[in-house]
Amino acid sequence: MDGPVMVERDADAVEIGAVIIGDELLSGKRRDRHQAHLTEALAEKGLELAWVRIVGDHAGRLTQTFRETLVSGAEVFSFGGIGATPDDRTRACLAEALGRPLAPHPDFMALLEERFGADAWPHRVRMAELPESASLIPNPVNGIPGFSCERHHCVPGFPVMAEPMARWVLEQRFPDRDAAAGAVEETLRLENVTESRLVPILEAMEAAFPDLRISCLPRMDRNAPQVELGLRGPRARVTEGQAALRQHLIAGGFLSH
Structure with a gap:
């Protein structure tokens, strides 16, 4: 066999x-x-x-x-x-x-x-x-x-x-x-936001950074919705991706400058 x-x-x-x-x-x-x-x-x-x-x-x-x-x-x-x-x-x-x-x-x-x-x-x-x-x-x-x-x-x-x-x-x-050879992860927490509102941004990030793992974890704190966004991968790409994510969030009104 x-x-x-x-x-x-x-x-x-x-x-x-x-x-x-x-x-x-x-x-x-x-x-x-x-x-x-x-x-x-x-x-x-x-x-x-x-x-x-x-x-x-x-x-x-x-x-x-x-x-x-x-x-x-x-x-x-x-x-x-x-x-x-x-x-x-x-x-x-x-x-x-x-x-x-x-x-x-x-x-x-x-x-x-x-x-x-x-x-x-x-x-x-x-x-x-x-x-x-x-x-x-x-x-x-x-x-x-x-x-x-x-x-x-x-x-x-x-x-x-x-x-x-x-x-x-x-x-x-x-x-x-x-x-040191491993992946790094950076997270960003948003207040008073539901994950459904972030779908277009997450889709754009996945298209631009297919080599990164992008996570979206909803949380509840004192009845206020929260979302924790995470980027994981090579350090340089995570740094680049985090900057792009912030720009998307600012443009969408989810973050201030």
Whole structure:
């Protein structure tokens, strides 16, 4: 079976996604903490999270999710499902999505045998059965690694382990990036204005600055409508966009000089 065709992206256009796995998240038994930790770690590299998928332990749905994320060309962090119990399906589902077999990773096998001896068999060794060509992600907490394969970086569902492992991956993948490489955001709050009145201005801004993310967040304060306008993107373009936005608002009577 042939694997998916991965999209190649420009080196400066990095898309980051996350797949967070577990029925317990969908049922409400546990609350997700991975998104917040990953967002913080990405910010330190001047990167942002583009999307998040929360998926249960259903094998077919998880495999389909990986098929879709693989062809996106994104760097994807996958949280959970890499243990040794029957509901840990990340390895098998990613391998199926890739069209590759599972195979014992020799370094992982050696680590398990050294640490657990005969107790590594027959269950713990399942954790070392990884998609062909996978590489290991070190685990500083308990020493049981995660793995990377085709821009997908699979770490445990325990946040105390997942967070340092994700940071290690980011350092390996983006060693020369820091927070200064990231986008900046500027906001402007308007009083006694409803967002519907700003639609023509926002449309004009989107046409003039397609490379910026323009947000419009309505607020209520003491029964008076407010709107917070935001521009996010490269610093120079945000500065340029903010000046243009102010001119539009002045012309429309929403701001004074």
